[in-house]
Amino acid sequence: MLDQKLIRENPAAVKAALSKRNFDLALLDDFLAADQKWKTAQTELDNLRARLKAASKTKPTPEIIAANKKLSEEIKQKEKDAAALEEEQKMKLLFIPNLPDATTPDGRSAADNPEIHRWGEPEQKDFTVLAHDEIGVKLGILNFDEAAKISGARFVVYHGAGARLERALINLMLDTHAQSGYQEVMPPALVNAKAMTGTGQLPKFQEDLFACDKGDGLYLIPTAEVPVTNLHREEILDGARLPLKYAAYTPCFRREAGSYGKDTRGIIRQHQFNKVELVKFTRPEDSAAELEKLTADAEKILQMLKLPYRAVALSAGDLGFSSSKTYDLEVWFPAQNTYREISSCSNYKDYQARRAGIRFRREAGAKPEFAHTLNGSGLAVGRTLAAILENYQNADGSVTVPEVLRPYLGGLAKIE
């Protein structure tokens, strides 16, 4: 969330920044009004408490007790009022998105996202490349009928070399990131509401999440960003140890509400998919440079796999709710003749840190400051597999295994 003092003291500047997003500025005024109400009530409450506190320290004569009793009742009522007002103020604050970074390009939608650079040249094939799902079914490594039977739409069953390829990709990614200094972690895939609030999925995006309905308050994670970022929730980190870098493989679960009709074929948009995620905790002054490095670390996987891709910068209007700056990596899909997102790398600055209470101390005795958090896919595994099925497809319907993966597949060079 944003710093409430910043909103109070510079409402015009905050509005100007938020107006670059697709955000209803009236919500900001709502917040300011609620904030003022709460502050007034809280000040009155503090004054009453001060009176009772002083009175309670004197000897308890009957008169004093009678007077205190009255005061005490007044305080109780005021406490309820103030608590309700604070709740309202906080809730409104949680619905205000992050401010776009100064370097985030202006623009209203994905159509306005400028391309930053391209890597690799899409191979010119002298045959028609089949879509990843079509070739996957033909090769017997993807099965959508079985998935529909046991789970429903937007699920897939991997078989044989397909299952093995998915696993190989996970290992390649984790091994590579470990060598780049990321600590591998394997977190739970079920988390509580506090964690979801800390990273910004709740309260606004509840309908995008799968939730357990047995009253245990647990949600299936939509990304490893949630458990890994919340690893340090309500902590004060040692500034000397920053940046902290984590890499995690987890399955991810998304309802994909509101994406009806989009990517209904194939494994591009599934309710459950695998992803390796990179997460960093940095000092504020380092986060911009760390975003560049994190993006490069994700790109490295695509380069090792020799998959053509491009990097785009998300324009302010296309930016995720909690992000201040985001680069998307888009891999080439020959059958669709287009680049599709395979990684999203973001600098959240102190937005998640403030929600989740993630702070650090520059040195012993220094005041705690909010850390900056960043994360990015390194990469979405299913989409990587899909990209391989298309980019490495041969005229005879076989698929060559990228060289870097072969050691993970017992030397397998071709799926046929």
Added chain:
RNA sequence: GGAGGAGUGGCAGAGUGGUCGAUUGCGGCGGUCUUGAAAACCGUUGUGCCUGCGAAGGCACCGUGGGUUCAAAUCCUACCUCCUCCGCCA
């Protein structure tokens, strides 16, 4: 799932109704001493919110919520987490 025990400041650990934001020790920071360091000694050392240009001041926080009371770290209650034992289980 059952039976017990415990959650207090960076850590350890006192505190069982008012004078407690909290004794003390360790650690941290500053200083004295020393050529320097160690030791010793002295001082200092939590977080958040609000008012204020500032100096300063006010309030809250002893796992979390609710309750009792004029007054709660302290009593009651529910929940969470951890530990020990039993059961069950991959």
